[in-house]
Amino acid sequence: MVTLLNGTSLHLMVLLLLLITFSPPGKVLFYCHYPDLLLTTRKTFLKKIYRGVLDAIEEWSTSCAHKVLVNSAFTAGVFKQTFKSIKDPPAVLYPSLNTENFLKCPERNMDDLGISMAENGNLFVSVNRFERKKNLGLALHALRQFLDTQDSDSEISTPSPKDSTPTTPSPKGSTHLVIAGGYDPQNRENIEHYEELVRLSSSLNLDEHVTFLKSPDEVTKVNLLRRATCLIYTPDAEHFGIVPIESMFCGTPVIGVNSGGPTETVVHGVTGYLCPNTPEGFAAAMREVVPRSREMGEAGKRRVRERFSFERFSQDLTDIISELAAT
Structure with a gap:
């Protein structure tokens, strides 16, 4: 079984905990649009402490995914610079249109x-x-x-x-x-x-x-x-x-x-x-x-x-899921 999670890495942190608690073992495929820790400010001392803990949990939870996808090569570069402890590079899957x-x-x-x-x-x-x-x-x-x-x-x-x-x-x-x-x-x-x-x-x-x-x-x-x-x-x-x-x-x-x-x-x-x-x-x-x-x-x-057609997106995603499920 492969579970696809879609959103910022903060979403993964919450959903991963739910999956670990309530779901049977399987593969987690995470589609990361952007690291959440880069989308917030740290203007106060308390906010810095709060975000420091949250950022560490975010990086850990992201590392628990069996494979990470990102929406562009640019985001892939940001991902690697942000989550330095994660050694496996993310794969690029471009979004499509309805x-x-x-x-x-x-x-x-x-x-x-x-x-x-x-x-x-x-x-x-x-x-x-x-x-x-x-x-x-x-x-x-x-x-x-x-x-x-x-x-x-x-x-x-x-x-x-x-x-x-x-x-x-x-x-x-x-x-x-x-x-x-x-x-x-x-x-x-x-x-x-x-x-x-x-x-x-x-x-x-x-x-x-x-x-x-x-x-x-x-x-x-x-x-x-x-x-x-x-x-x-x-x-x-x-x-x-x-x-x-x-x-x-x-x-x-x-x-x-x-x-x-x-x-x-x-x-x-x-x-x-x-x-x-x-x-x-x-x-x-x-x-x-x-x-x-x-x-x-x-x-x-x-x-x-x-x-960038939906057909191209669907085929690329299907190939990624099939490859992940087979490993």
């Missing part, structure tokens, strides 16, 4: 979503929680640089929908950035950071070019990704990052930071661009992607089908 939700999603135009922009304008989209670690301000600074480097009266445009015939260039005012993110009205950081971003947008004179969406529903998110010229993905050292996969599945290229999970999902120059986490780097990539959006979007679709 593509049915995307395929069944009804079509909506931008007006339906409350976004006012020219039909053939450039639409850049950011999808992330309103948290400072997501570096969303980078998208605003990059947009400002992108606009400033265009000709005074026109810019290249990617028409909508992506399979339509290119039209005449659209004016600067038709370029738009939507920053859509998870927003909890009870979360102080969400509230504060949202307000910080709104103020930053105004200070950069971007109000007519930017729309902020709090906690968009699935229909809104999918339609934004379908329509977008490209996804602007700003987190640095992201564990995996499912949004770039969602974007490529929708036929939209990705501009991301050249670190973490996106370096394993985005093929630079083919399905998008990987660049330094600077406004200059992102703005340069935005200029490159605009005339190639449709071509790169099709390459992204193929990339997801070949490497």
Whole structure:
């Protein structure tokens, strides 16, 4: 028997104790998304003591798994640096998408979503929680640089929908950035950071070019990704990052930071661009992607089908379980 546990390593600690107590002997396969001890702070003396004990138990419980899987090679490196006593390296199993939700999603135009922009304008989209670690301000600074480097009266445009015939260039005012993110009205950081971003947008004179969406529903998110010229993905050292996969599945290229999970999902120059986490780097990539959006979007679709489909995930997981059960 093989028991699969999925979550952070803190989840394993709790579930492993339950398995040892109540379940018959068997193999434990743990899918670790990220070490829990790296997801918390230790600002007070008592918290340091509490976490010191918990961290030790976490490392011990993780070592009890017969095999550990992680969601990216980047996470595998973090795992090895964090749990130094665990000698067996984790295996990488990339997550997949529930593509049915995307395929069944009804079509909506931008007006339906409350976004006012020219039909053939450039639409850049950011999808992330309103948290400072997501570096969303980078998208605003990059947009400002992108606009400033265009000709005074026109810019290249990617028409909508992506399979339509290119039209005449659209004016600067038709370029738009939507920053859509998870927003909890009870979360102080969400509230504060949202307000910080709104103020930053105004200070950069971007109000007519930017729309902020709090906690968009699935229909809104999918339609934004379908329509977008490209996804602007700003987190640095992201564990995996499912949004770039969602974007490529929708036929939209990705501009991301050249670190973490996106370096394993985005093929630079083919399905998008990987660049330094600077406004200059992102703005340069935005200029490159605009005339190639449709071509790169099709390459992204193929990339997801070949490497990140549910069928590929299921087969890889089945092979891992079969191998573990046979040992």
